[in-house]
Amino acid sequence: MKYDVVIGLEVHVQLKTKTKIFCGCDNSFGAEPNTHICPVCLGFPGTLPVLNYKVVDNAIKASLALNCEIAPVSRFHRKNYFYPDLPKAYQISQYDEPLAINGYIDLTSEKRIAITRAHLEEDAGKLIHSDAGESLVDYNRTGTPLLEIVSQPNISSPQEAYDYLTRLKAIVEYTEASDCNMEEGSLRCDVNISIKPEGTISLGTRAEIKNVNSFRAVKRALIYEIQRQTELVDRGDKVVQETRLWDEKKQITSSMRSKEEAHDYRYFPEPDLMPIRINQEWIQAIFETIPELPQAREKRFIKQYNLSEYDTQILVADKGMADFYEETVKLFPNPKMISNWLTTEIFRLLSEAKIGINQCHVTPQYLSQLLQMIENGIISGKMGKELLPEVFRTGISPELIVKEKGLVQITDKGELETVIDNVIKENPKIVEQYREGKKQSLGFFVGQVMRITNGKAKPETVNEILITKL
Numbered sequence: 001m002k003y004d005v006v007i008g009l010e011v012h013v014q015l016k017t018k019t020k021i022f023c024g025c026d027n028s029f030g031a032e033p034n035t036h037i038c039p040v041c042l043g044f045p046g047t048l049p050v051l052n053y054k055v056v057d058n059a060i061k062a063s064l065a066l067n068c069e070i071a072p073v074s075r076f077h078r079k080n081y082f083y084p085d086l087p088k089a090y091q092i093s094q095y096d097e098p099l100a101i102n103g104y105i106d107l108t109s110e111k112r113i114a115i116t117r118a119h120l121e122e123d124a125g126k127l128i129h130s131d132a133g134e135s136l137v138d139y140n141r142t143g144t145p146l147l148e149i150v151s152q153p154n155i156s157s158p159q160e161a162y163d164y165l166t167r168l169k170a171i172v173e174y175t176e177a178s179d180c181n182m183e184e185g186s187l188r189c190d191v192n193i194s195i196k197p198e199g200t201i202s203l204g205t206r207a208e209i210k211n212v213n214s215f216r217a218v219k220r221a222l223i224y225e226i227q228r229q230t231e232l233v234d235r236g237d238k239v240v241q242e243t244r245l246w247d248e249k250k251q252i253t254s255s256m257r258s259k260e261e262a263h264d265y266r267y268f269p270e271p272d273l274m275p276i277r278i279n280q281e282w283i284q285a286i287f288e289t290i291p292e293l294p295q296a297r298e299k300r301f302i303k304q305y306n307l308s309e310y311d312t313q314i315l316v317a318d319k320g321m322a323d324f325y326e327e328t329v330k331l332f333p334n335p336k337m338i339s340n341w342l343t344t345e346i347f348r349l350l351s352e353a354k355i356g357i358n359q360c361h362v363t364p365q366y367l368s369q370l371l372q373m374i375e376n377g378i379i380s381g382k383m384g385k386e387l388l389p390e391v392f393r394t395g396i397s398p399e400l401i402v403k404e405k406g407l408v409q410i411t412d413k414g415e416l417e418t419v420i421d422n423v424i425k426e427n428p429k430i431v432e433q434y435r436e437g438k439k440q441s442l443g444f445f446v447g448q449v450m451r452i453t454n455g456k457a458k459p460e461t462v463n464e465i466l467i468t469k470l
């Protein structure tokens with residue numbers, strides 16, 4: 001039987017603020033365990049939470065960028081459950097009165113995915129299970145501000161889920177409400193998936209998949225889960241409503257626990273916090289701080305720089321990359337050449353080093369310097385490509401590397417003619433073949449000249465001289 005796939009995504013983004021959501025503890029990543037803690041985020045009796053309004057600013061900003069309506073009044077609830085990473089035994093979250101509702105994201109395929117809601121909540125701590133069989137807990141993350149963005153289940157393929165996440169990440173990153181760094185856990189994603197016979201209306205039983213740590217993993221987990229559910233239903237078995245864990249090593253999902261229903265959490269209004277009231281002036285003030293968003297930037301890039309849609313998408317998906325691109329164009333006005341270098345050479349170096357454009361040593365100044373030298377014929381494109389990894393690694397300017405290594409391209413005709421004369425003299429047989437019509441032999445001669453000059457000869461000049469001499 002053929003099935004329709006129904007996918008919904010819940011994305012948690014960690015909001016970028018100096019302090020946590022309900023206390024004054026530092027909200028930065030990477031500190032020694034249990035150093036950013038206080039009686040409030042440890043849930044000591046008698047302490048009271050105080051809402052950090054910077055968190056609300058960021059949440060409004062991200063929600064507006066996701067085309068949501070901001071609720072004039074929203075409320076915190078307690079979500080009760082017991083787990084060692086949750087010292088209060090409840091999480092302060094929002095339930096039936098969330099901060100934002102009714103948003104959407106337009107995919108590049110032009111399909112619109114609706115966003116049901118975006119609500120504020122605090123994060124729990126982190127359990128670390130050691131190989132020695134010990135479990136340790138780090139409460140630094142407890143009370144970290146999160147915005148949970150819930151899509152409607154109208155995503156209908158793993159690729160669409162991937163596109164939705166990529167776009168969502170780009171939008172939120174552009175607002176700077178969160179850095180959306182997946183390695184540091186500031187963007188996390190839970191996936192709901194069910195299947196139903198093609199064209200039918202009522203939804204099938206869904207499974208929730210947790211522990212998916214990259215967008216690629218989301219795609220693979222979904223492909224696996226669709227296959228698993230299809231086989232179950234084809235056999236006449238039933239899909240069980242449960243939470244499943246994605247195993248990145250084995251590339252499978254496995255059952256973790258039966259899925260809780262909302263009533264299992266015994267939600268009730270948080271008595272220690274006032275409702276959040278947001279007026280139009282506040283919304284307007286935040287709205288004015290939203291920068292140009294990815295979709296608008298893509299359109300502008302295509303028009304202003306005459307780039308292909310494909311290159312534009314690659315550049316714009318990462319704000320740092322798009323900023324870097326525009327900085328470089330200002331210094332060296334050859335948009336196409338810069339785009340080519342960024343989307344191939346620099347992308348490769350970044351992905352090998354697993355870092356972002358702002359963490360590497362190549363700057364817009366260095367890249368424009370390098371490309372300028374190529375355009376001026378001082379070095380060849382090939383030499384530029386060999387030189388770039390060194391700039392990337394060391395942070396030494398391309399001009400200095402060229403000077404120190406004496407990499408300057410040989411363009412002097414007299415000098416090249418001497419080399420070429422020798423090559424011709426030493427290879428009479430191949431010269432003969434060439435003259436008899438085997439034109440491919442030209443490549444052999446170019447190769448020889450390059451070998452002798454350590455790749456410094458200017459290829460165009462070599463070709464020119466060779467053709468006249470042969």
Ligand SMILES: [Zn+2]
Binds near residue numbers: 042
């Ligand atoms: Zn604290």
